[in-house]
Amino acid sequence: MSSESNAARESLQRNDHVVRTERLYAWAIAGSAFLTILVTVGIVLALLGEALTFWSAVSPLSFFTGTKWSPIIDGEYGLLPLVSGTLIVTVCSALIALPTGLAAALYLSEYASERTRSFLKPALEILAGVPTVIYGYMALVYITPLFQGILPVSIRLIPPGLDPLPAFTLVIPSLQTFNVLSASIVVGIMIIPMVSSISEDALRSVPDELRAAAYGLGSTKYDVSTKVVVPAATSGIVASYVLALSRAIGETMAVTMAMGMSPQLPYFPNVFRNLAESSQTMTGAMVQIASADSLGGVTYEAMFALGLTLFLITLSMNVAAELVRRRFREVYQ
């Protein structure tokens, strides 16, 4: 009894060894945390430094408003064709991924049985783990030839009987080997898991009480899903959309492989040409410069200006997604 109370008294003594180890752990893990910040800051500074050198040689105005990108041959550094390429791929892949991703999320969260969910969800996440270079050649080797077998297609918009009217025909041209359509399709497929996974989390975090309330009022499952659960999860869904778009904007390997390297302002009014022909994104242009053999010089620095611009675009989108998400967290706490 007395020896026990002695032991208890002794244990109140501070053990210097334990204190030192504790301190060491704290420093080690804090170091890892701050290292990542340090690296980010370093990247931004490196980008900024080279980009500023570039902008002292080429005026920012002509960079941001120029309509021709031909750095190696003509020394033309106009950003707009690359922005156009990036935007077209992003919009087309979004047309594929956003509805499909949300539908998949809705199925997983509201309709699928526990058993179906238990294999479908990991399967979707595997899709996110496929290396992007593989998507790149799926586009080149399978998707493009598949469409080349179907296209060109021409559709008469006015039926043949109506002679006084001019014969408006819609022509979807055949695909070039490198084309925007295949690139958009694979990028779309690539970002589906991102949309479905984050949207599903948002849908599942809608309290079950709301579903009970809706069912209690005589809602069908469709009503509950579309009129109660999806609206209640809007912020999370929007956040998943923004993150997926930001991923599409930054996607490099697949688009470089699938859509080639011919920077192009949008064709108008024949919009299908934009999909059928080759183009280039901002990321694609950077790859092209990086794989050229010269280091240094204005063209080399242009890569950093492109990188900084891209970084600012995706950073602002990620911040936007986080803000939307934070609003959504507040609702149920």
Added chain:
Amino acid sequence: MINQESTPAVQSTAETTEHTESTQASRGPAIEAHDLSVTYGTETALESVDIQIPDRQITAIIGPSGCGKSTFLRCINRMNDRIDAAAVSGALSFKGTNVYDESVDPVALRRRIGMVFQHPNPFPKSIYDNVAYGLRIQGISSEIDARVKLALKRAALYEEVSDSLEKSALDLSGGQQQRLCIARAIAVDPDVLLMDEPASALDPIATAKIEDLIAELSEEYTVVIVTHNMQQAARISDRTAVFLTGGELVEYDDTETIFENPEHDRVEDYITGKFG
């Protein structure tokens, strides 16, 4: 406040009496269960219940935790369908139709049997959209404004929110949210209102308001209310059913009889607080 609200309460008693005299002969019970049992897997939640719940009266269901009273309530509008493990046997009829018949659509059933839950659960939408929800899913598009306003008035909430119908329902207090949920349930004009401990999450003042409201609602609706609170059952209900552990309906009678002269000793013990 109390004086204002006592006047309609008196009227309601008078009207209920009229209803009873003029219509009871033609009306059967609103809800009738025969040999109704529910199991969750191997666990029995409700054991062979027989009960007849009268039209346009308040029936209270009391009993200790886990006695199956909420399970019974969820049987009436088939909310148990949402629980995969729940298996229902026996018969439960609503206005003469067995609700577990294969031809019965639970969606249509729930449109006639409204439900108010233990915790206020308004949708994260505006006050107006909450009340209009049930109308809209039924495809009702005429006079939505008037119906929403009427439901809010009947739920004794209109005066407090008339200027802020477009505000989020989540900004209301707990008591107001619960009255909003009642308004949402009665906006579609159901025949029956099921209430699962509707005041248990509320403070005494909000509880008093809900109780007054329930008394008024029984003019037009058959109300079945599950409650933990025996004083509440004694105050507001016409009939009381006592469920005891094991999901057994032990006694069902006029509320006065149950509280003053129960037949079973177990019921008396429960009511006088000797267990439960």
